[in-house]
Amino acid sequence: MNVLVTGGAGFIGRWVVKRLLDDGQAVWVLDDLSNGRKENLDEFVDHPNFREFIVGDIKNEKLLDELFEKNQFRICYHLGASINVQDSIDDPRTTFNNDTLGTFYVLEQCRKKLVKIVFMSTCMVYERSMAEQGITELHPTKPASPYAGAKIAAENMALSYYCAYGLPVTVVRPFNTYGPFQKTGGEGGVVAIFIRNQLKGDPLKIYGEGTQTRDLLYVEDCARFVVESGYSDQVNGEIVNAGLGRDISVNELADLISEGQVLIEHVPHIHPQSEIQKLLCNYQKAEKLLGWKPTVDLEEGIRRTREWIRTSHLM
Template sequence: MNILVTGGAGFIGRWVVQRLLNDKHNVWILDDLSNGRKQNVDEFFGQDGLKEFIVGDIKNEALLDELFKRGQFDVCYHLGASINVQDSIDDPRTTFNNDTIGTFNIMEQCRVHNVKVVFMSTCMVYDRCADETGITEQHPTKPASPYAGAKIAAENMVLSYFYAYGLPVVVVRPFNTYGPFQKTGGEGGVVAIFVRNQLKGLPIHIYGEGTQTRDLLYVEDCARFVVEAGYSDAVNGEIVNAGLGRDITINDLAELIAAGNEHNPEQVEIAHVPHIHPQSEIQKLLCNYDKAFRLLSWKPNVSLDEGIKRTREWIRTSDLM
């Protein structure tokens, strides 16, 4: 197939691109490099399947018009977005313009050219988990940040094209994804930040009390889920979760990573610091991925321990140390 991946130079996007190339599709990447890095996809240049790498903005309608006419796409994996919760609180306009209006621009092109859409949403749209059965797709949403609000608005826009025009679309809600190629600073992934600090012998800082829990999904499992959603008609018009199906407190995660390893056997200090956005914190996130298993036969393959091991090895040998 001919496939467009917006945000394809980002953390999850580059793994989606890799899987699509491995499956022998023709792939176009569109990324404005505000979150992604060209280095993330350098290894794909020269492969027959990578047709174009376009540095461009999903808010540029003229660019999208020309690209969709040229590409004759079968599927668009729409991952391009502003993803930082604190940035959305400080500057909600930019997040809304990128995540909601940018998504509208993509949907209009996909409607005109009859292109299936896989829309990358987030578990951050959910209210806290109430029990150990986990969060299903029917769980209440709660836009506790402008980022979550923009994603919910975009989800509704995407689904409206299924109901109004019969366009094949699917909304995917991965839980907290981590692994190689994730940023290790700022509001990067908690696993990546903790691992980098441990390897460098630096303290691990926890926002707030650390009792909040996260369901941590290894990035290759996430990419497999996202890609399979684009291949299957069974999920058209649906919202689908993906996660590990177990959660861990940030305190326990810090203890696990701080304990040391063969590359740095010294246990590092763990310190609690004031939360940067307590009003947008979700106290418990635990995924119920029964629907993904039922419709896509998807389940996670990589355990948390194995995922942390792979992430640590990548960070240790990358330029992010």
């Protein structure tokens, strides 16, 4: 199949591209490189099914029109987005334009050409939950940041196209994803940042008290979930979670990664108002509809990520 991946030069996008190529699909990537990196795709440029990497903006309607007109895509995996919570608080306009308006432009092309779209959302849309069985797709949403608000708006637009036009649409909400090729600086890569600091001998810095928990999903499991959501009609019109089904506090994560070799420090939280205290995924719906479940546990995922950071000299 001809497949388009927006945001395909990003961390998760790169692994989605790899999975699609491994499955024998013909892949085009559109990315403006605001978050992604061209070198993430370097190993694929000579692959016979890697057709084209276009540096461009999802808000460029002319570019999108030409891409969709020329290539007869069957599936669009829409991962292109502004993803930083603090950036969305500082500059909500950019996040809204990229995540909501940009999604509308992609949806319009998919509608015109009847292309299935898998929309990448986030677990950050959920309201706080202390439920031990984990957060299901029926759990209330509560946008605690403009990033989460923009994603919910885009989700609703995507699902409206399923209802109004019969467009095959799937909304995926992966929980906190980590692994090789994640940036080792900035927000969103707590595992990568902790590992880099541990390898350098630097302190691991925790925002706030560190009691907040995260459900950490290894990136290859995440990519398999995203790709298979595109293949299956069972999840058309559905919102589907993916996670490990196990949460860990940031304090416990720091202890696990530090191995007692470096200091652990607590620093003031940069956006406490947008923190979600407990994130634990219930992925039963993905298991039921897609036959998907995670295969890489946290300890193995950390080992693989540490090895990649060490051998990539990113310390």
